[in-house]
Amino acid sequence: MLVKAMAMEAQSGIDYNKAALECSAQQDAASKQIFEHLVGDEERHYDQYEKQHDNIKRFGLNYLALQSFRGGSPEAGPGSRIARGFQL
DSSP, X not given: OHHXXXXXXXXXXXXXXXXXXXXXXXXXXXXHHHHHHHHHHHHHHHHXXXXXXXXXXXXXXXXXXXXXXHOSOOOOOOOOHHHHTOOO
16 A cells, blocks of 8 residues: 555656646746645655655564554655656
C-alpha cells in the first residue's frame, strides 16, 4: 500500500510541476504559486510514506505494533527529491 501511495505522490508531484511550468509560460503567477505549493505538499507526503516504508522494512511487524501505541507517525526525514523529478 505504501509503495502504491509513494508512486501516486511522485506522479502527482511531477504533474503539478508541469502545471506550474505551464502557468509560468502563460504568465499566471497566482496559479503557478498554487501548483508550487502542491508540489511541496506531495514531496512531504512522499517523504512520510517513504519513512514509514523504510521503517517497516527495517523493523517489520514490531514497528507496526509500536505505532498503535504511539498514536502518531514520526517526522518524515529528508529525501532525494531530485531523483524523483520534483524540483521546480
